[in-house]
Amino acid sequence: MKIPYYPGCTLKSTAKHFENSAIESAKALGIEFVELPKWNCCGVVTPLAEDDIMHHVAPVRNLIRVLEMNKSGAVNDEKRLLTLCSMCFNTLKRSTLRIKEKVDDLDVLNDFMYKEEDYDGSVEVVHFLEILRENGFDEIKKQVKKSLENLKIAPYYGCMLLRPKDIGIDDAERPTIFNDLLTSLSAEPIEWRAKNKCCGSFLTLDNKEIVSRLGYDILTNAQKSGADLIVTSCPLCAFNLDNRQKIIKQKHPEFEEIPVLYFTQLMAIAFDLDKEVMGLDGNYINPVPLLESKGIL
Amino acid sequence: MPKTIVLDKKSVDFLKKITDLSGETITLCDQCGTCSGGCPVVEDMDITPSQLMRMVLIGDQTVMQTKTMWLCATCNTCTVRCPRMLDVSKVAEALRQVTLRQSINKVKIDEISKEDLSELPQIALVAAFRKLTS
Amino acid sequence: MMKSKENMVTVYIMGDAYNVPESSTIITAMEYSGFQLTTGVGCREGFCGACATIYREKGDYKLKGGLACQTVVTDGMTLAQIPFMPAEKPIYDLKELKPDINTIKELFPTIFRCVSCNTCTKACPQDIDVMDYIQALKKGNIAEAADISFDCIRCGLCALRCPAEIVQYNAATLARRLYGSYLAKKSPEVDESIEDIKAGKYDKELEELTKMDRKTLSEKYYARETKLR
Structure with missing residues (x-):
């Protein structure tokens, strides 16, 4: 299966290991990501003001690229756009819904474009987890070459995969999709309170203290619930939960650091792919000692 | 009262x-x-x-x-x-x-330290600038 | 002799109407109308970027940008020159920089305000995909940004039109400098040639060339072109 793929800007730098591990794990399952030509940053956050059409230009531009790919034959009649980053997923999908709800906006947006073809509203934005679910978690089970049996994992859903409800890929309060993935990877997902609690998102720029406090609550809740590590699907959550442990440790010297991985890194580990694909040197808190102690690496 | x-x-x-x-x-x-x-x-x-x-x-x-x-x-x-x-x-x-x-900004970009700009991923900068600057 | 009226068009320079010959460029039209240009004019060949101008053509809602020395006037055109673009220019020592995303974030954080509206690309008189190189920088792809922006002449029209108030051309200059200093493939042939020049390998030939009369030189030049083809 070939599917148009939107990386997003952070997956080309600090979250490169997210992209690499996703592409290779997908390949193992027979799913080929075809990167959008000339894609642009989606804007990360969705514009919420009623009259703000301007900030939907960036997402729509990317949706037009999906149509172009279908036309050029880069993909074969596949109008779904696959995302990895939860924020890109949310922002791109919310723009598709806005256009469906307010058809007049589409005319304004099309009129504004330059050489692009008109957008017709036909692209559907999906998250990689949805494709994995559709593909069947049993298919994942078949690819597992390294057992993660002893690993207790806290699946961190965050906000953007679940909310608002018309965007979410699962139940907003009691999601299971991550748990299902982890189970199929032979790991043990734990049940915990903070799984869909906000990490503080972009407040990390001007309110580090708030973000580190939220992070402390999320991370210690995971630990108290028995987790060895946390998985996420968002580079901003990853930064706030992983890199911000530096500040958390300063404030709470008794705090024990806990690794935060992208779910695709865990897939790469379970599928026994190359070390480079796993990209475990890309995480701030080094997960290698933990994985070695569990006999996984 | x-x-x-x-x-x-x-x-x-x-x-x-x-x-x-x-x-x-x-x-x-x-x-x-x-x-x-x-x-x-x-x-x-x-x-x-x-x-x-x-x-x-x-x-x-x-x-x-x-x-x-x-x-x-x-x-x-x-x-x-x-x-x-x-x-x-x-x-x-x-x-x-x-x-x-x-044109009143909540965050002044020129007041953000180089260390913060270097440390924060693009995703954080784009999101914060969208919500907090004009 | 006055040119006949049929060959004249009316242009509005900063609001005032002037009749100018229809084949004029904006610069020659302004000079024909009596403006003495001491700034906003440079090489007159479309290379220096000094003569950025914004204009609207009759019946067209689009505000266009062009170089005054390259843009031919049309009847009913209304225009204003932008001889200088106030722009933020960070000071840096190229030797101390690394060609990575962190350098871009530190020196040009405003590029992360880009809304992908593409107005910069529409404004560029050099037909550069300005938005594409800003997006490349946003992803940390400095080589791609350097490549796309190669023909930039720093006229400033992109920055003038940008709703996110990015100074695109300064960011592009940084990209090309980083590319040239750190990323471009090193070419040993160039180093060898420099050594040859230093050693005087071409001195005799150069001396002969400088003494040649124009006709011989011209013949020799075109013979070389033919040989190359």
Whole structure:
């Protein structure tokens, strides 16, 4: 299966290991990501003001690229756009819904474009987890070459995969999709309170203290619930939960650091792919000692 | 002493402006407090999300001087829990936009340290600049 | 002799109407109308970027940008020159920089405000995909940004039109400098040639060339072109 793929800007730098591990794990399952030509940053956050059409230009531009790919034959009649980053997923999908709800906006947006073809509203934005679910978690089970049996994992859903409800890929309060993935990877997902609690998102720029406090609550809740590590699907959550442990440790010297991985890194580990694909040197808190102690690496 | 609420033209206009910008029928809010109860950053706010809704509803423009709208990270926890199907994050965005559209920035880019700019991933910069600068 | 009226068009320079010959460029039209240009004019060949101008053509709602020395006037055109673009220019020592995303974030944080509206690309008189190189920088792809922006002449029209108030051309200059200093493939042939020049390998030939008369030189030049083809 070939599917148009939107990386997003952070997956080309600090979250490169997210992209690499996703592409290779997908390949193992027979799913080929075809990167959008000339894609642009989606804007990360969705514009919420009623009259703000301007900030939907960036997402729509990317949706037009999906149509172009279908036309050029880069993909074969596949109008779904696959995302990895939860924020890109949310922002791109919310723009598709806005256009469906307010058809007049589409005319304004099309009129504004330059050489692009008109957008017709036909692209559907999906998250990689949805494709994995559709593909069947049993298919994942078949690819597992390294057992993660002893690993207790806290699946961190965050906000953007679940909310608002018309965007979410699962139940907003009691999601299971991550748990299902982890189970199929032979790991043990734990049940915990903070799984869909906000990490503080972009407040990390001007309110580090708030973000580190939220992070402390999320991370210690995971630990108290028995987790060895946390998985996420968002580079901003990853930064706030992983890199911000530096500040958390300063404030709470008794705090024990806990690794935060992208779910695709865990897939790469379970599928026994190359070390480079796993990209475990890309995480701030080094997960290698933990994985070695569990006999996984 | 009970506070007297004056619904003059100015306050009615303010409510209308925020209603139009947010697309939310703010008058539907019955002050149950569910939004404030679930808000992850409520303890850092000077007024709670439900108080923010109330102030807009009565057209109290001093809401513009509060911190709350700038601390909303649009996590949408309130959005999925509101029994009235209201989206407080859209109201917060409308209030931010009123300020930003006067070319008043919450974050001054030239005051961010080089260390922070270097450390923060692109995703954090893009999101924060979208929500906090004009 | 005055040119006949049929060959004249009316242009509005900063609001005032002037009749100018229809084949004029904006610069020659301004000079024909009596403006003495001491700034906003440079090489007159479309290379220096000094003569950025914004204009609207009759019946067209689009505000266009062009170089005054390259843009031919049309009847009813209304225009204003932008002789100088106030722009933020960070100071840096190229030797101390690394060609990575962190350098871009530190020196040009405003590029992360890009809304992908593409107005910069529409404004560029050099037909550069300005938005594409800003997006490349946003992803940390400095080589791609350097490549796309190669023809930039720093006229400033992109920055003038940008709703996110980015100074695109300064960011592009940084990209090309980083590319040239750190990323471009090193070419040993160039180093060898420099050594040859230093050693005087071409001195005799150069001396002969400088003494040649124009006709011989011209013949020799075109013979070389033919040989190359």
